[in-house]
Amino acid sequence: MPRLSSNSSATLVQLQDVRFAYGERVILRGIDLDIPRGKVVAIMGGSGCGKTTLLRLVGGQLRASGGTVNVAGQDLARLSTRELYALRRRMGMLFQFGALFTDMSVFDNVAFPLREHTDLQPELIRDLVLMKLNAVGLRGAATLKPAELSGGMARRVALARAIALDPMLIMYDEPFAGLDPISLGVIGQLIRRLNDALGASTIMVTHDILESLQIVDYVYFISEGRIVAHGTPDEIRASTDPFVQQFIHAEADGPVPFHYPAEPLAHSLLGRGAA
Structure with a gap:
């Protein structure tokens, strides 16, 4: 499936083979995605999969370990501090809570x-x-x-x-977290309406499937630091991809396992493994 936009003149944000790690802990493992001008794009995935890290890379708070992050035609890794701050003034950020x-x-x-x-x-x-x-x-x-x-x-x-x-780019980190259904609907419609009124582009990190699919133009799913699925809302609703199905239907087990990797339970209970 092709990405949302391959026309560089229509693309505001482009990540190519982006990798990032905190020391030995790898967070992102070769991310490729496009955020077109004027569109609302959701980034979804389980907790700890790298969604907020991705926002920080786009905002210039973090620098990628590998690959390129381009915003408005500028490679963030090549910008001076002054140039980066000037670019960040053209971004808006709604933090979680x-x-x-x-x-x-x-x-x-x-x-x-x-x-x-x-x-x-x-x-x-x-x-x-x-x-x-x-x-x-x-x-x-x-x-x-x-x-x-x-x-x-x-x-x-x-x-x-x-x-x-x-701003030309607005980023949202879990904008629906902790909201009642009425407030959630109000915020969702505001995100869409304000993006269109400003002619901006929006990146929205969220877990809220139902509300997001009503307002976004495209969705990327991240798991274990990689993009595992992507598509328009209609494509996501019709997807038979196991990861998408697990996420949409909130299934406890699937491609994303319920159990954190560990030795067999019997080994631990019989005293042959770590406590």
């Missing part, structure tokens, strides 16, 4: 990147912040502190902050 500044108001959280990275006048920053908050339905909550927000509201404020600079 929002990561809002707890001692700042909703308004100041969203204003933070505008104040840090632009020379805009306070009046213009005010107008932009209110517009971003209005886009996520929370203009009326501008004076509240994060502790006064529900989990869904906090995630929407974090989304407003992620799009404050109108």
